[in-house]
Amino acid sequence: MLLLLKLLILFNENYLNKNRVVQLVKNKDSYGITFNAMASPCEVIIQSTDKQLATKLGNDIASEVWRIEDKYSRYNHRSVCSAINNSAGHCVAIDEETYLLLNFAEQCYQLSDGLFDISSGVLRKVWSFQNIQSNNDNFPTAVQVKQVLTNVGWRKVHFNQNKITLVKGMEIDFGGIGKEYAVDRAIIIAKKLTNNPVLVNLGGDLAVTCSRINNEPWQVAIEHPDIDNNHTDMIVSLKSGALATSGDARRFIINDGKRYGHILNAKTGWPVEEAPRSITVVAPQCIQAGILATLALLQGTHAEQFLMEQEIKFWARR
Amino acid sequence: MVARGLAVVDVVVINTMKNKTEKTNIKAALTIATAALLGTSNFTKAETTSIANVEENAWEFDSAFLFYSEADRVSAGEAIFNATKTFTDEEVLNLKLTVDALTGASANGGVAQPNVQTFTRPSGSGQYTIAAGDTPLDDTFHDTRVQLNGQWTQPIAPNYTASGGVHISKEYDYLSLGVNGNLAFDFDRKNSTFSAGFSYFQDKFTPEGGIPKAFSSMLIGDSSLPNWDDEFAKTRIGSEDTKTTTDILLGFTQVINRRMITQFNYSYSMVDGYLTDPFKIISVVGGFNSIDAGVAQDYIYESRPDSRIKQSIYAQSLYHFDKSVLDISYRYMWDDWQITSHTIDSRFRIPLGDAFGRESYIQPHFRFYQQSAAEFYKPFLIDGAALPTYASADYRIGEMTTFTVGLKYGLLVNNGHDLSFRLEYYRQTPTDAGFDEPGVLKGVDLYPTIDAIIAQVTYSF
Amino acid sequence: MIKEMKLVLFIPLIIGVTGCASLGVEPWERDLLAKDEMSLNAAPVDSALDDHIYFSKEASSGGKGFGGGGCGCN
Numbered sequence: 001m002l003l004l005l006k007l008l009i010l011f012n013e014n015y016l017n018k019n020r021v022v023q024l025v026k027n028k029d030s031y032g033i034t035f036n037a038m039a040s041p042c043e044v045i046i047q048s049t050d051k052q053l054a055t056k057l058g059n060d061i062a063s064e065v066w067r068i069e070d071k072y073s074r075y076n077h078r079s080v081c082s083a084i085n086n087s088a089g090h091c092v093a094i095d096e097e098t099y100l101l102l103n104f105a106e107q108c109y110q111l112s113d114g115l116f117d118i119s120s121g122v123l124r125k126v127w128s129f130q131n132i133q134s135n136n137d138n139f140p141t142a143v144q145v146k147q148v149l150t151n152v153g154w155r156k157v158h159f160n161q162n163k164i165t166l167v168k169g170m171e172i173d174f175g176g177i178g179k180e181y182a183v184d185r186a187i188i189i190a191k192k193l194t195n196n197p198v199l200v201n202l203g204g205d206l207a208v209t210c211s212r213i214n215n216e217p218w219q220v221a222i223e224h225p226d227i228d229n230n231h232t233d234m235i236v237s238l239k240s241g242a243l244a245t246s247g248d249a250r251r252f253i254i255n256d257g258k259r260y261g262h263i264l265n266a267k268t269g270w271p272v273e274e275a276p277r278s279i280t281v282v283a284p285q286c287i288q289a290g291i292l293a294t295l296a297l298l299q300g301t302h303a304e305q306f307l308m309e310q311e312i313k314f315w316a317r318r
Numbered sequence: 319m320v321a322r323g324l325a326v327v328d329v330v331v332i333n334t335m336k337n338k339t340e341k342t343n344i345k346a347a348l349t350i351a352t353a354a355l356l357g358t359s360n361f362t363k364a365e366t367t368s369i370a371n372v373e374e375n376a377w378e379f380d381s382a383f384l385f386y387s388e389a390d391r392v393s394a395g396e397a398i399f400n401a402t403k404t405f406t407d408e409e410v411l412n413l414k415l416t417v418d419a420l421t422g423a424s425a426n427g428g429v430a431q432p433n434v435q436t437f438t439r440p441s442g443s444g445q446y447t448i449a450a451g452d453t454p455l456d457d458t459f460h461d462t463r464v465q466l467n468g469q470w471t472q473p474i475a476p477n478y479t480a481s482g483g484v485h486i487s488k489e490y491d492y493l494s495l496g497v498n499g500n501l502a503f504d505f506d507r508k509n510s511t512f513s514a515g516f517s518y519f520q521d522k523f524t525p526e527g528g529i530p531k532a533f534s535s536m537l538i539g540d541s542s543l544p545n546w547d548d549e550f551a552k553t554r555i556g557s558e559d560t561k562t563t564t565d566i567l568l569g570f571t572q573v574i575n576r577r578m579i580t581q582f583n584y585s586y587s588m589v590d591g592y593l594t595d596p597f598k599i600i601s602v603v604g605g606f607n608s609i610d611a612g613v614a615q616d617y618i619y620e621s622r623p624d625s626r627i628k629q630s631i632y633a634q635s636l637y638h639f640d641k642s643v644l645d646i647s648y649r650y651m652w653d654d655w656q657i658t659s660h661t662i663d664s665r666f667r668i669p670l671g672d673a674f675g676r677e678s679y680i681q682p683h684f685r686f687y688q689q690s691a692a693e694f695y696k697p698f699l700i701d702g703a704a705l706p707t708y709a710s711a712d713y714r715i716g717e718m719t720t721f722t723v724g725l726k727y728g729l730l731v732n733n734g735h736d737l738s739f740r741l742e743y744y745r746q747t748p749t750d751a752g753f754d755e756p757g758v759l760k761g762v763d764l765y766p767t768i769d770a771i772i773a774q775v776t777y778s779f
Numbered sequence: 780m781i782k783e784m785k786l787v788l789f790i791p792l793i794i795g796v797t798g799c800a801s802l803g804v805e806p807w808e809r810d811l812l813a814k815d816e817m818s819l820n821a822a823p824v825d826s827a828l829d830d831h832i833y834f835s836k837e838a839s840s841g842g843k844g845f846g847g848g849g850c851g852c853n
Binding site: 726 | 828
């Protein structure tokens with residue numbers, strides 16, 4: 001049964017990959033471009049009535065997002081990420097973009113005192129968070145966690161401008177920064193192409209190039225963590241910068257009545273306790289917003305305090 | 319963030335953080351890390367709801383007042399008001415207003431004598447007497463000067479920054495107009511910068527009493543007599559004169575490592591026009607074998623060449639230790655008046671944390687300067703000897719050593735505004751460049767030391 | 780004394796000119812260099828005031844840079 005499920009998911013992902021289509025929708029004063037990438041619905045809105053411009057913008061951005069997905073997705077066996085993860089202790093050549101991303105991950109590791117660690121992806125082998133409430137079966141034992149933790153540790157990763165070497169058994173996962181990075185890259189492309197206001201939204205992580213015409217803000221709805229529709233979404237007016245949401249809205253485990261989010265503490269191997277259900281952060285760039293939201297969640301109970309001390313604009317839901 | 323100096327650093331200023339117990343500025347560190355990743359240098363600000371981020375496009379102001387005072391001589395007060403505005407695309411506008419006032423007495427170039435001396439004021443109306451043994455000082459110098467500067471800096475292409483500015487300075491008897499331009503080129507991840515700049519000044523001098531005839535005798539007597547004005551006019555050749563100054567500066571800046579940056583400059587300067595000081599005279603004294611050896615027989619107005627070419631090389635290093643910063647520089651200057659000079663300037667900034675005021679620091683300062691005399695520098699002339707082509711007894715182009723020691727203390731007040739105080743001691747020691755002193759001159763101080771105090775308050779907001 | 784000082788200050792220059800490739804920092808290593816006090820003209824108001832004093836009292840001037848406009852004072 002489980003095997004069948006796994007096959008279905010694999011097939012689905014492949015299908016999604018083949019489903020690389022960019023769709024164009026015309027609205028009153030803008031064009032909406034939609035496509036699928038990184039297992040999320042993606043959209044680009046450009047406040048312009050120029051169809052040719054909107055088409056070019058949509059294609060350029062979609063291509064870039066798919067390029068990043070192909071390069072850094074853990075699920076794509078041809079990606080640079082997979083090549084690194086399957087290297088079995090040998091060094092792998094990397095290019096400048098990968099080097100810069102690894103450096104950024106390094107900065108985040110240091111800033112979070114080791115809590116944020118892109119080598120912590122292997123923990124998913126003992127933790128599986130799914131869309132539905134799980135039962136005790138999927139809750140790992142302390143021994144299991146300790147065992148898989150030996151393959152976690154950014155300090156064991158060695159890299160320079162040209163190559164990276166992982167200890168055998170280790171894996172790196174760009175999932176924590178990939179989508180936000182793609183948003184920022186898309187914004188750079190949009191700014192180069194046009195002066196018209198553009199909004200890029202990749203599955204809830206979004207950014208804008210500038211405010212809408214006449215200095216009007218963009219209206220963004222932030223989903224409430226609970227799936228039931230009794231709670232209303234929150235509307236944020238965004239004039240410039242980016243917005244990223246981190247949270248356990250969809251992925252969590254309930255064990256013994258306690259809710260465990262999917263953000264894992266890379267040092268202990270266990271989920272962060274008492275973390276807010278969702279945190280939305282505003283920052284000049286999407287990757288910054290994303291990291292700050294994740295860093296905040298890693299603080300657990302102190303998430304809000306952490307963000308307030310840094311004087312960052314945010315919304316948290318518990 | 320303001321683009322300072324010639325090299326533009328495209329990151330935001332942060333406080334360093336490493337200790338978990340200190341309040342870490344994660345936001346700023348992430349901003350730098352993000353910039354490195356995305357390769358962007360233009361930061362947009364995140365603006366939500368109705369909260370406007372007013373940090374960009376804001377004006378930054380500096381105001382300062384300086385007091386300079388030499389013991390028994392000149393005192394000056396100078397106030398500066400500087401306004402800088404940085405625009406979104408790294409364009410910077412800088413406006414500066416300077417006002418200074420001078421009062422007190424300056425050496426007129428004559429030598430001290432064992433008897434009382436009388437001199438005529440530069441304007442020609444009135445005399446002043448100097449006590450026996452005293453260095454002659456003319457106290458008619460009080461003037462107020464106003465200066466305006468405007469400078470515009472902007473990137474003109476990736477890694478190219480251009481800057482241009484104007485200058486106007488006016489005092490009662492002096493007008494100076496100038497322009498400057500500069501181009502800087504950054505390369506190797508902005509670790510190296512080449513720059514080339516020029517400046518051009520046109521000055522007009524309308525001294526009180528007019529321009530004196532070179533080497534003419536100073537008229538001493540009673541300025542209320544009827545024929546005084548005619549006689550005085552005979553010693554004058556005009557009411558005003560001009561000079562132009564052209565400077566070229568070539569610079570190279572290099573980041574050595576995370577803690578150190580260096581700069582190297584070469585400059586070439588040409589001054590043409592009236593370079594003589596119309597208020598200065600030279601004492602003509604009796605020769606070694608005369609009865610009046612060393613006694614002043616006449617005072618004649620000095621005369622300097624009408625051009626001067628100066629060159630200098632300058633090297634500066636800044637080194638950031640754990641917390642303190644050392645700034646040290648050396649300049650060597652040489653010109654066609656045969657003056658050479660060495661200047662060593664050093665500052666050491668020591669942060670004091672929050673113990674003596676928010677983010678306070680002290681900065682000791684030491685400067686050493688040494689110059690050789692101009693080839694036409696003559697502390698006095700011998701009566702009867704042939705006059706040289708040019709001569710001046712101005713100690714400021716004679717052989718001299720100076721040093722400055724000082725201390726600056728600064729802290730943050732109000733909403734993070736800088737307030738600082740600076741107190742320095744400046745000592746100028748003219749020395750004998752090898753002139754034998756005839757007769758009575760052996761008994762007087764030909765090279766008096768001048769002590770001065772410098773005090774400054776600065777407030778930036 | 781002066782000779783040694785000259786050496787100390789010119790060595791970085793010589794290294795800089797000949798060994799440029801190995802010198803410098805990556806953009807993310809500019810935390811210290813970005814501080815105000817590490818600017819080559821860290822206190823421009825102090826410099827302007829001092830330059831005016833030393834121009835008036837000594838025979839040398841300038842050589843350090845333009846920026847805020849020359850002194851032009853006499």
